[in-house]
Amino acid sequence: MSSIKVSTTINGDPTEYVCEADETLLDVLRNRLGLTGAKEGCSTGDCGACSVTIDGRLTCSCLVLGAEMDGAEIGTIEGMASGEKLHPLQKKFIEHAALQCGICTPGFLIAAKSLLDHNPKPTETEVRFALAGNLCRCTGYDKIVRAVMDTAAEMRRA
Amino acid sequence: MPLDNAESSTRKYKVVGTRPNRPDGVDKVTGRARFGADAVAPGQLVGLILRSPHPHAKIKGIDASKALKLAGVKAVVTSADLPDKTDGDAMLYDVLVNVMAREKALYQGHAVAAVAATSASIARQALKLIKVDYEILPHVTDVDEAMKPNAPLLYPKMITDGMDPKPKKPSNVVRRYEFGHGDVEAGFKKAEIIVERSFKTEATHQGYIEPHACLANVGPDGQGELWVCTQGHFMVRDTCARLLGMDFSKLRVTASEIGGGFGGKTTVFIEPIALALSRKANRPVKVVMSREEVFKATGPTSSSSIDVKIGATKDGRIVAGDATLRYQGGAFAGSPVEFGAMTAFAQYDLDNVRAVGFDVVCNRPKQAAYRAPGAPMANFAVESVIEELAHKVGMEPIDFRIKNAAREGTHSSYGPVYGPIGLLPTLQKAREHPHFKAPLGKNQGRGMACGFWFNFGGQSCVSMNIGVDGTVGVTVGSPDIGGSRASMCLMTAEELGIPYDKVRAVVADTGTLGYNDVTDGSRTTFATGMACIMAARDAIKKLCARAAQIWGIPEDAVVWENGHAKPAGSNAGNFPPMSLKEIAAQAPSTGGPIAGHHEFSADGAGVSFATHICDSEVDPETGFTKILRYTVLQDAGKAVHPSYVEGQFQGGAVQGIGWALNEEYIYGKDGRLQNAGFLDYRIPVCSDLPMIDTVILEIPNPGHPYGVRGVGETSIVPPLAAVANSVSAAVGVRMTELPISPPKLLAALEKQSAMKKAAE
Numbered sequence: 001m002s003s004i005k006v007s008t009t010i011n012g013d014p015t016e017y018v019c020e021a022d023e024t025l026l027d028v029l030r031n032r033l034g035l036t037g038a039k040e041g042c043s044t045g046d047c048g049a050c051s052v053t054i055d056g057r058l059t060c061s062c063l064v065l066g067a068e069m070d071g072a073e074i075g076t077i078e079g080m081a082s083g084e085k086l087h088p089l090q091k092k093f094i095e096h097a098a099l100q101c102g103i104c105t106p107g108f109l110i111a112a113k114s115l116l117d118h119n120p121k122p123t124e125t126e127v128r129f130a131l132a133g134n135l136c137r138c139t140g141y142d143k144i145v146r147a148v149m150d151t152a153a154e155m156r157r158a
Numbered sequence: 159m160p161l162d163n164a165e166s167s168t169r170k171y172k173v174v175g176t177r178p179n180r181p182d183g184v185d186k187v188t189g190r191a192r193f194g195a196d197a198v199a200p201g202q203l204v205g206l207i208l209r210s211p212h213p214h215a216k217i218k219g220i221d222a223s224k225a226l227k228l229a230g231v232k233a234v235v236t237s238a239d240l241p242d243k244t245d246g247d248a249m250l251y252d253v254l255v256n257v258m259a260r261e262k263a264l265y266q267g268h269a270v271a272a273v274a275a276t277s278a279s280i281a282r283q284a285l286k287l288i289k290v291d292y293e294i295l296p297h298v299t300d301v302d303e304a305m306k307p308n309a310p311l312l313y314p315k316m317i318t319d320g321m322d323p324k325p326k327k328p329s330n331v332v333r334r335y336e337f338g339h340g341d342v343e344a345g346f347k348k349a350e351i352i353v354e355r356s357f358k359t360e361a362t363h364q365g366y367i368e369p370h371a372c373l374a375n376v377g378p379d380g381q382g383e384l385w386v387c388t389q390g391h392f393m394v395r396d397t398c399a400r401l402l403g404m405d406f407s408k409l410r411v412t413a414s415e416i417g418g419g420f421g422g423k424t425t426v427f428i429e430p431i432a433l434a435l436s437r438k439a440n441r442p443v444k445v446v447m448s449r450e451e452v453f454k455a456t457g458p459t460s461s462s463s464i465d466v467k468i469g470a471t472k473d474g475r476i477v478a479g480d481a482t483l484r485y486q487g488g489a490f491a492g493s494p495v496e497f498g499a500m501t502a503f504a505q506y507d508l509d510n511v512r513a514v515g516f517d518v519v520c521n522r523p524k525q526a527a528y529r530a531p532g533a534p535m536a537n538f539a540v541e542s543v544i545e546e547l548a549h550k551v552g553m554e555p556i557d558f559r560i561k562n563a564a565r566e567g568t569h570s571s572y573g574p575v576y577g578p579i580g581l582l583p584t585l586q587k588a589r590e591h592p593h594f595k596a597p598l599g600k601n602q603g604r605g606m607a608c609g610f611w612f613n614f615g616g617q618s619c620v621s622m623n624i625g626v627d628g629t630v631g632v633t634v635g636s637p638d639i640g641g642s643r644a645s646m647c648l649m650t651a652e653e654l655g656i657p658y659d660k661v662r663a664v665v666a667d668t669g670t671l672g673y674n675d676v677t678d679g680s681r682t683t684f685a686t687g688m689a690c691i692m693a694a695r696d697a698i699k700k701l702c703a704r705a706a707q708i709w710g711i712p713e714d715a716v717v718w719e720n721g722h723a724k725p726a727g728s729n730a731g732n733f734p735p736m737s738l739k740e741i742a743a744q745a746p747s748t749g750g751p752i753a754g755h756h757e758f759s760a761d762g763a764g765v766s767f768a769t770h771i772c773d774s775e776v777d778p779e780t781g782f783t784k785i786l787r788y789t790v791l792q793d794a795g796k797a798v799h800p801s802y803v804e805g806q807f808q809g810g811a812v813q814g815i816g817w818a819l820n821e822e823y824i825y826g827k828d829g830r831l832q833n834a835g836f837l838d839y840r841i842p843v844c845s846d847l848p849m850i851d852t853v854i855l856e857i858p859n860p861g862h863p864y865g866v867r868g869v870g871e872t873s874i875v876p877p878l879a880a881v882a883n884s885v886s887a888a889v890g891v892r893m894t895e896l897p898i899s900p901p902k903l904l905a906a907l908e909k910q911s912a913m914k915k916a917a918e
Contacts (some may be wrong), residue, residue, distance in 0.1 A: 022279065036196040037189020039417070041800040042449040046836035068879040077189035086187065094183035095827055099811065100640035102186030103193055103368040103417025125845075126464050135836060137365045138640055139805055140812030141844045151445035 004067045010035070019066040026050045028066035037077035037106045041092025041135065048134030051107040052076050058114040060133075076104035077096060077113050080113065088158075089113055091150045098147035100138035112148045120156055124149065170436065172521070172898035173652040174434065174864060177801045181662055182415075194371030194387030198494050199442035202373065203274040204234055204437050207445070208288050209455060210263030210270050213521040213829030214310065217263060217290060220271055224842040225287040230280035231595030235272045240434060243403050252490045254401055256524045263292070264312060264489035265521050266830045273441045275434040297521040297829040301486035302463050304520040312489055312519045318869025330519045332491040337499050338512035338574050345510030349469025353547045357539040359878070359896040360464035360822035361461040362529050365813070365841045368417020369447040370456060374432035378440060381408045381512030382433060387416045388421040389637055390676025397670045401430045402437070409433075412667040413637040420813070421527030422457055424676045427680045453834035457526020458823060460485035460493045464539040466502075474553045476562045478510040479484040479503045479571075483536055485517060488524040493517045494532025497612075500572035502536035504610040505559075505581055505767060521829055527678060529810060530611045530871035534817060534878050537898065541607035541879030546892060553882075554702045556594070559608055560585050564767075566697040570610040570769025580793025580857035581608060581767035584736070587853055588769045593789045609768050609875025614679025615760030615861075615867035619672035620689040622650065622697050622754040628739025628744065630654065630695075634665040635674030636686040640809075640870070641802040645683045646690050649799050649864065655721030656738055672757050678885040680868025684725035684859075685799055690862050697754025704741050704748045709733045741912035762861020763868060766790035770811060770876040774884040781904030783819055783885055789851040795859040807873045814877025816842045824899050 003018040010033070019028050024043075029035040029052070038061050041047035045060040053075035053113045080087045089112050092098070099105045108131060115122060115130040122130065127148050128141070136144060185191040222234040238258045244250040259268045271288050275281035296310035303309055309330055318325050320334040368387055376382035382404065388394050391413040399409045407606065416423065427786060428445045436443040447456070463484045470476045481502045487493025499515035513536075548558035568576045585608065588594060588890060623631040632650050643663040651658045675681065702716040705723035709716075715730035716723050722735035745752050770907060773787040790807040797803040820840045824832045833839045858865025878896060886892045891906045 020279065030195075035189075036192070039193065039368065040195065040446075041369070041417075042836050044835055044837060046448065047367055047449075074224040081188055086184070090184075092189040093187050095181045097177070097180070097799075097805055098642065099183075099186055100802070100805055101190055101366070101368070101416060101418045102182070103366075103415075105186050106189045109187060124849075128847070132843045135365075135367055135841060135843065137367055137420070137813070137841060138809045140808035140842075140850050141847055142808045142850045143801070143805060145844065145849070 005056065005072045008068060008069045008071065009073045011076060021067055023066045023067050024062050025052070025064045025069055026061040029061060035076050035078050039103055039106065041103070048111060049104050049107040049111040051134065053110065053114060058111055077110060080109060086156055087113065089148070092147040092151040095148035096143045096150065098139065098143040103138045104134060108144055116152055116155065120152060122152060164378045167839060169350045171652060171900045173658050174648050174796065174798050175800065177799060178644065180641050181647060182365045182643055183891040193368055193417050195446045197373045197385045197414065198318045198377055199373055201319065202442040202444050203276060203439055204281045205272055205274045205432055205443045205445035207451070208271040208285045209270045209451070209639050210259060210266060211293055212263055212294055213299065214268045214579070215263045216295060216794055217259060217261060218293055219291040221289040222271060224913045225273060225284040226367050227719065228280065228284050228287060230276040231273060232276065232441060233435050234639055235431060235434045235438060236270070239438065240401060240430065241699055243401065249364050250400060253397060253426060253491045256490060257401070257427060265452065265523050267523060269431065269455065272435055274439050279499055286522065297313040297331070298519050299522055299825045299829050301461055301484050301518050301520065303486060304486060304518050305516070312521065332517040332519060333495045335499050335515040336512065339569060340510030342478050342480050342510045342512045342726050343791060346469045348471065348477045350472045351550050352467060352469040353543050353550060355466045355543055355894055357466070357542065357894045359462045359535040359538060360816045361458045361522070362528070362821040363453060363458040364420035364422035364841065366418030366420060369449060369452045370423070370428055372429050372432050373442060373444045374429070374436040375442040376433055376437040380404060384409065384411045384413060384429060384433060385414055386429055387414045387423065389416065389419040389639060389678055391637065392635060392668050392673045393424070393676050394426055394429055397426050397735060398430050398433055402433055413665055416637050416639050419639055420529045421531060421678060424678050425457065427456055439530045449836065452493055453839060454831055455523055457524055459528035459531065460487050460525050461533040461823070462498070466534065466539045466543045468543050468547055470547055470551055472551065474536055474551045474558050474561050476508055479506065479508050479626045481513045481536065481540065482909035483513065483515045485515065485532065485910040486520045486522065487517060488522040489519055490524040491517060491519065493525055494527070497532030498536035501533040501610055503571035505564055505608045506562045506571070508571060511571045513571065524534045529813065529874040530783060533609065533611060533875045534814060537607065537609050537875045538878035538882060541876065542882055542892065542894070545605065545883045555606060556585060556589050556885040557595050558746060576765070577860060578857055579765060579767060580855050583855050583857060584769040584791040584793060585766055587855065588771055589879060591771065591791070591849065591853065593771050593787055596787070598773065600778040601778060602773060603884045603887025603889070604771065604773050605880050605887055606769065606771045607879035608844070609872055611766055611872040611875060613684065613763040613766055614681045615685045616675035616679065616681050616764040618674050618686040618689040618757045619757040620693045620755070621671060622693040624738065624742045624745070624752040626698060626742050628660065628742045630656065630661045632661060632690055633666045633670060634663055634686050635666055635671040636682045636688070638665055639677050640718065640805065641799065642682045644802065645687055645798040649687045650690045650694050652697065654738060670796045678869040679761065684862060684866050684868045685765055687798065687866060688760055688862055689756045689758060692756035693754040696756060697752060700752050700754065701738060701741050704745065704752065705736050708736070708744060761818055762859070764859025764861055766793050766872040768872045768876055770880040772877070772880040772884040774881065774888055776885060776888045776903065778907060781900035781907065783898060783903065785847060785881070787848055789853065790873060791853040791855065792869065792872055793855045793867060794869045795862065796856050796865040797854045798866060800854060803854055803869050804852040804871045807852045809876050810871065810873025811850050812842050812847060814874045815881055817896060818878045819897050820880035820899065
């Protein structure tokens with residue numbers, strides 16, 4: 001299979017990679033670039049564990065091909081904290097015990113940040129629907145929703 | 159050191175009971191935590207597994223010659239590469255057969271061959287080149303069908319155990335179990351009101367978001383390493399080593415971070431195959447399951463068929479309870495029907511009770527444990543009948559339950575007499591809870607249920623190393639599946655009398671510690687936590703000895719208080735207290751490193767009870783049920799980290815809600831699973847649910863120094879019935895089959911309205 005060369009930006013860093021035509025962006029991130037924060041829970045776009053942003057838009061990286069990413073700006077969980085400073089969502093997830101096993105956490109954080117970027121004052125219902133594409137089997141979502149609501153309130157105060 | 163447990167109810171805790179950040183929090187929110195599929199080894203190959211498309215077929219031959227000729231293919235493994243080394247151990251032999259089919263494929267998805275290749279695409283091509291010659295056999299996937307006399311037999315020689323007289327004809331029934339006491343027939347004669355119902359529940363999957371994954375590396379010298387997501391890496395080591403004929407000590411297994419398990423990762427599936435491929439290829443091999451493989455070829459829980467009959471007198475006293483439970487456990491013996499029969503009536507104080515269970519095989523994947531295995535279905539059946547019986551007696555269901563609830567001294571339905579238990583307090587708190595008095599609207603209903611789980615102790619081994627800077631490393635062998643490292647640190651800090659942030663817990667590999675049982679049975683915070691407390695006490699003894707040495711007084715003249723060594727009294731000498739940090743700093747010159755250890759098999763796991771309240775609303779147009787409000791009240795003994803205790807309550811409740819409303823294994827007539835993905839096997843999502851309110855009760859467990867009871871499993875037991883009872887209250891139809899999916903509920907509503915019309 002012939003490889004395809006792709007130039008892209010990941011978490012602000014110019015990044016080039018080669019991939020095969022049938023590799024998903026998730027495959028490329030995990031297997032070629034060592035960015036294993038995005039997880040493969042289903043490979044069918046149902047669980048949201050592989051969530052990233054592409055040009056600012058929340059996407060399941062298992063549903064797009066690596067070869068399609070030429071010129072795109074990709075955001076992953078690895079780019080969420082700035083230096084040693086955690087994003088407020090990351091802090092609140094820890095404080096609220098909004099994770100148990102933690103496998104879904106990167107996807108939830110990306111999805112929650114995407115929500116707050118567009119809607120800084122979401123209602124509980126809006127949070128619940130914004131996160132409905134992400135599956136968590138441990139928490140029953142209660143503490144995740146609380147963490148996101150609390151982050152939104154804190155970010156509004158800041 | 160004897161357990162000083164009398165103090166647990168009066169002790170004032172400094173650290174235990176607080177809610178600090180978990181030690182692995184930053185790793186988990188930054189994507190840095192390494193789960194099963196996140197490891198790489200130099201030169202690793204990709205392993206893929208060929209699976210049977212047939213639910214039941216004889217394997218007449220496997221031809222892998224074409225696959226082996228494909229460039230990039232480094233090894234192919236079939237059952238021929240896994241000779242039987244199980245030495246008469248029937249349970250281990252079942253694991254071997256489940257890992258790789260031998261004479262027969264017993265379910266759709268059963269592994270028949272595996273390949274290791276230099277890339278995923280080559281491995282996929284190679285699978286297509288392996289030719290398997292199948293002779294298709296008749297199949298059965300329903301438990302009641304599997305028990306019929308003319309059913310296709312999975313094991314043509316299997317005679318049911320536990321029957322008197324022993325049956326002469328083979329069947330799919332592995333074994334009969336019976337629990338109970340008293341005279342059930344005589345009890346029913348005293349009954350003035352009897353309710354009798356039959357129920358069915360479909361199989362559900364644990365639904366952990368992380369598929370099984372491992373990275374195996376075995377050399378021709380017989381030494382190997384395995385990185386794997388599992389609930390018990392010591393179990394993985396022993397099982398794989400036995401199946402592959404390796405020495406236990408030469409296989410080092412490291413537990414990755416684990417992305418959920420709920421019981422489903424308490425056995426092996428891909429691990430022996432990855433090791434066999436690696437051994438044959440002499441290269442590291444990584445095997446990662448797809449979600450489809452997880453659904454088809456790991457262990458969902460049993461589907462069930464249950465009859466329950468309960469009788470009461472008019473004053474609301476239950477006089478007899480009887481249940482017959484039939485669970486299919488997939489293609490192998492070992493469905494959790496025994497636990498179902500033991501737990502069915504465990505929440506009641508009954509003079510006459512009997513529960514009979516039948517363990518049945520059929521052409522489905524081998525069931526694995528799922529959170530309180532076997533109990534939720536039995537509880538659904540019994541608590542549905544209890545609710546109906548309460549109404550017929552004319553009592554509020556909660557008062558009926560309180561009147562008949564098990565309490566300290568009750569002879570439980572499964573044998574033991576209860577010590578101090580928390581069922582009545584959860585019921586009393588439930589009655590006082592604002593949820594219980596909140597008004598309901600049209601098409602809305604309220605249901606409740608009580609549930610029970612045994613909890614387990616088991617083997618734990620802990621090492622504790624005091625650093626010269628006064629910080630403490632705790633080395634445990636229990637995979638942390640939901641924050642247990644935080645609990646280990648809390649208990650260690652409490653016992654040593656130092657701050658939480660001076661303790662760090664690490665989950666070590668199998669080469670580092672003695673055997674630790676699987677993280678299951680809600681045992682880790684209880685048993686491994688108790689090992690941490692004991693290891694801390696061992697370290698304290700040594701810290702006191704060092705202080706005695708420094709002061710030049712006898713060791714027994716030193717006591718430990720608030721993180722400091724002190725002379726026991728004025729006779730012992732007049733020295734200012736020495737902190738752990740001060741003693742640790744002098745360790746190099748007072749005898750070297752200071753460490754505590756503890757290894758044991760824990761008894762005394764206290765049982766745990768819960769009461770759940772559920773409000774739901776049914777849309778009569780669509781049959782869709784919305785959960786409006788949900789409250790969990792459960793006895794935790796002592797909540798070490800209350801946030802994670804609440805998390806266990808909430809998570810279990812929501813898995814139970816999914817079981818009650820959405821989740822099911824759907825088989826076609828062809829014996830094939832029709833919904834092997836998260837789109838069609840729908841677990842609850844965020845927008846389906848309300849907040850899950852929790853109330854933690856603390857009735858200390860006398861078997862633990864701090865009174866801790868396991869909390870992980872009880873929370874999935876009552877929701878099936880609580881939801882079903884609320885739906886029944888909302889629409890006036892008793893739902894006896896789970897899940898209560900919209901088509902099923904709609905059909906029941908239509909039947910009800912047709913019956914009403916006919917009556918008019």
